[in-house]
Amino acid sequence: MxxxxxxxxxxxxxxxxxxxxxxxxxxxxxxxxxxxxxxxxxxxxxxxxxxxxxxxxxxxxxxxxxxxxxxxxxxxxxxxxxxxxxxxxxxxxxxxxxxxxEDEVGLMLENLMGFAASRGMNRHRPGPKDPALRKARVCYNHLAGDYGVRMLDSLIAEKQIEVAGDDLALTDAGQIRIEALGISYASLKNSRRPICRTCLDWSERRSHLAGSLGEALLTLFIDKGWAKRETNSRAIRFTDSGEKAFSDLFPQ
The missing domain is CATH 1.10.10.10 (Winged helix-like DNA-binding domain superfamily/Winged helix DNA-binding domain)
Structure with missing residues (x-):
C-alpha cells in the first residue's frame, strides 16, 4: 500500500x-x-x-x-x-x-542508554572520564553509576525500601531513616513525583534509585560537602569524608 x-x-x-x-x-x-x-x-x-x-x-x-x-x-x-x-x-x-x-524524559534517556550499552552500541571508545562516570554521576537529578546502584541495594537489604514487582516503596523504617538524615518525608510525599522509583543504569545494567528521594539524597551529599560535581561533566566526586559517610550509610 x-x-x-x-x-x-x-x-x-x-x-x-x-x-x-x-x-x-x-x-x-x-x-x-x-x-x-x-x-x-x-x-x-x-x-x-x-x-x-x-x-x-x-x-x-x-x-x-x-x-x-x-x-x-x-x-x-x-x-x-x-x-x-x-x-x-x-x-x-x-x-x-x-x-x-520533566523527570520522565531523563528516565527515558537513561533507559535508552542502558539498552544501547547492552547491545554494544557505544559511540566512542572509553576515555579517561569513563571510570569516574561509571563510579558516580548525575542522572538528571539523582545519583547513578556504581554508587547509585549500591545505595539502592543497601536500602533494600536494610528493609528501608521494599520491592513489589517493578515498584518501590519506602517502609516505616525507611521513613525514620531519612528523617534522621534531615530529609522531610512530608515534603517527599507532597511532591507530584513518586518518592521512589527505579531507573535502569546504563553502565551497571541494573537499577538505581530515582524519584524525589533519589534527588533528596544526592542534594544531601552535595550540601554536606561529601560530594561535588566535576566541572563540565556529569561525574560526581566523593571526598574522603564523603566516601566514609556513604559507606557507613549504605553498607554493602
Whole structure:
C-alpha cells in the first residue's frame, strides 16, 4: 500500500524534518513512538539531550558546543525538541536556558542508554572520564553509576525500601531513616513525583534509585560537602569524608 502524504503542515508532523505519511489504514493506533524516536535519533539532538542529563539548564551556545554544530543549527534542533515536549526553556535577562521538560524524559534517556550499552552500541571508545562516570554521576537529578546502584541495594537489604514487582516503596523504617538524615518525608510525599522509583543504569545494567528521594539524597551529599560535581561533566566526586559517610550509610 502506498502511503498518503499528509498535507496538513502541522508542525508536529514536521518535527523531524521529514514528510508525515498517513498510515492510518495499515498501522495500529497508539502513542506515536516514531515521532519521539525521530526527535531523539538525530545525533546532534541526542548529544544535546545527553548534555542536559546532568540536570543543569544550558544555553543554546553551550548546547551547540556539546553537539558540535553551529548556533543557528542548534536553535532549529532546540525548537523541535521543545515542540515535541522533551525540553522546556526559561529566560533570565537576555539569556535563554534549556532543560529537560520533566523527570520522565531523563528516565527515558537513561533507559535508552542502558539498552544501547547492552547491545554494544557505544559511540566512542572509553576515555579517561569513563571510570569516574561509571563510579558516580548525575542522572538528571539523582545519583547513578556504581554508587547509585549500591545505595539502592543497601536500602533494600536494610528493609528501608521494599520491592513489589517493578515498584518501590519506602517502609516505616525507611521513613525514620531519612528523617534522621534531615530529609522531610512530608515534603517527599507532597511532591507530584513518586518518592521512589527505579531507573535502569546504563553502565551497571541494573537499577538505581530515582524519584524525589533519589534527588533528596544526592542534594544531601552535595550540601554536606561529601560530594561535588566535576566541572563540565556529569561525574560526581566523593571526598574522603564523603566516601566514609556513604559507606557507613549504605553498607554493602
Amino acid at each position: 502506498v502511503p498518503r502524504v499528509c498535507l496538513s503542515m502541522n508542525p508536529l508532523c514536521l518535527l523531524a524534518g521529514q514528510q508525515c505519511f498517513d498510515y492510518h489504514r495499515s498501522m495500529k493506533e497508539g502513542p506515536d513512538i516514531a515521532l519521539i524516536g525521530s526527535l531523539i535519533g538525530d545525533p546532534a539532538r541526542a548529544n544535546m539531550l545527553t548534555a542536559l542529563m546532568g540536570g543543569r539548564a544550558l544555553t543554546p551556545t553551550e548546547l551547540a558546543t556539546h553537539a558540535g554544530i553551529t548556533l543557528q543549527t542548534a536553535s532549529s534542533h532546540l525548537s523541535k525538541l521543545e515542540a515535541g515536549g522533551l525540553l522546556t526553556q526559561r529566560k533570565q535577562g537576555r539569556h535563554r536556558y534549556y532543560q529537560l521538560a
